[in-house]
Amino acid sequence: MTKHATVREFLLQQIEQRSKAHDRLPTERDLGEQLGVSRLTVRHALRELESQGLIYRIQGSGTFVAEPQIRKGTELTSFSEDMRARNLRPAARLLQASTVAATAEQSWRLGVSPGTDLHYLSRIRLADDQPMCLEDVWLVASLAPDLLEHDLQGSLYETLERDYKIIIDRADQEVRATVLDPEQAALLAVPPYTPALEVERIGYTRRGAAVEFARSRYRSDRYSIASSLRRR
């Protein structure tokens, strides 16, 4: 536990338990003296809280508690994390799992040669046992050999981290509106041709190696993407 983490936790307590929106927090100098750390350490903690949208600072005036926001921010989450954050229980039903050769499009997106082995998973993702989205994932097979012999009913991100020490640290994502064809609609238990949110994602490690390409189609009646945006 670093010192700035201690300061951050202390402030989180204050904010959540003893403050309302727009309450003034102690000055940086006061906090440092009170907690026995330097002002820079206090500022480090405040910077983190500000980037999470929990506080705002006005030069010459002070530091204040922000109004509660709908969602923390726009951060990368797995389906399982996303559902838990919505107080829903995530699960998966495996439709198909195989190893295939990368098509031209897939190899381009994943930065590998065409024909490279990819693990392909097709799953229905469930939330509280109700169908939430259809998910197709292609993973670079050499990074996760024998993946298909693991349990594929749970969080792929957690399996990759636990069994292969692969952390998806960053992703490029594209969101668009689409409609479900009759087959897809049947799998999601909605009428044919209802609208859906289509999310395409390429996941990378911190070093920039592409690991997965995923395409998910979410039921529009049960799913929307909420986020807090900030200027600059």
Place this chain on the structure above:
Amino acid sequence: MTKHATVREFLLQQIEQRSKAHDRLPTERDLGEQLGVSRLTVRHALRELESQGLIYRIQGSGTFVAEPQIRKGTELTSFSEDMRARNLRPAARLLQASTVAATAEQSWRLGVSPGTDLHYLSRIRLADDQPMCLEDVWLVASLAPDLLEHDLQGSLYETLERDYKIIIDRADQEVRATVLDPEQAALLAVPPYTPALEVERIGYTRRGAAVEFARSRYRSDRYSIASSLRRR
């Protein structure tokens, strides 16, 4: 121009003109000595570049140029800024402009009393003269009196900033998939019942005062939302 801004600009030059992805940048100590600033100032600049996804740092190893990402990050932009970033020319065609009394839902979202005066704008937003989205906006009238007498064919955010010194600094946004009814489809020049991205946004000032509530419906054949996400 602060010193860390100078360091940041220097590094941007290096990254854009003399580097490839995964090239190693000079050490923090070297940069400080070379540019005549302290290590903390260098770290400030590096932190900004890291948060923009332009570099990544590995403790014990070094600082490296990141692979180019599809979009900078997820930041709050006006329609006009968004279109310009896509190399399209933004415009607006005004359908309706009036001052109305806030409904229960609107007053709740904007944090004002029901019945409060709101400016209502209904516009077709164009990109290179082609319809891109339908936009309905409600603004707290007391914050921007006489707004309806201004030019409403351009960027609302720029008008608010220039004429009223109001800066939308933060927004809570929700994205979902929907379909266009025949009237909406006609205005956007697409077939009825085609899918669309619906974006609802509440815009706030830095101090947390709600300024606008906007609902936009984007043509799914011309518009998608791309973003880079990061862990934590």
Place this chain on the structure above:
DNA sequence: AAGTGGTCTAGACCACGAG
């Protein structure tokens, strides 16, 4: 005029990665 956050310095030690 006083107090706030914003910037900056010159040092120090620690945790981690690689040879």
Place this chain on the structure above:
DNA sequence: TCGTGGTCTAGACCACTTA
């Protein structure tokens, strides 16, 4: 073992807000 980024200190001055 050595060099890297990560953390931290005790000061200083500046820019801005508020009274």
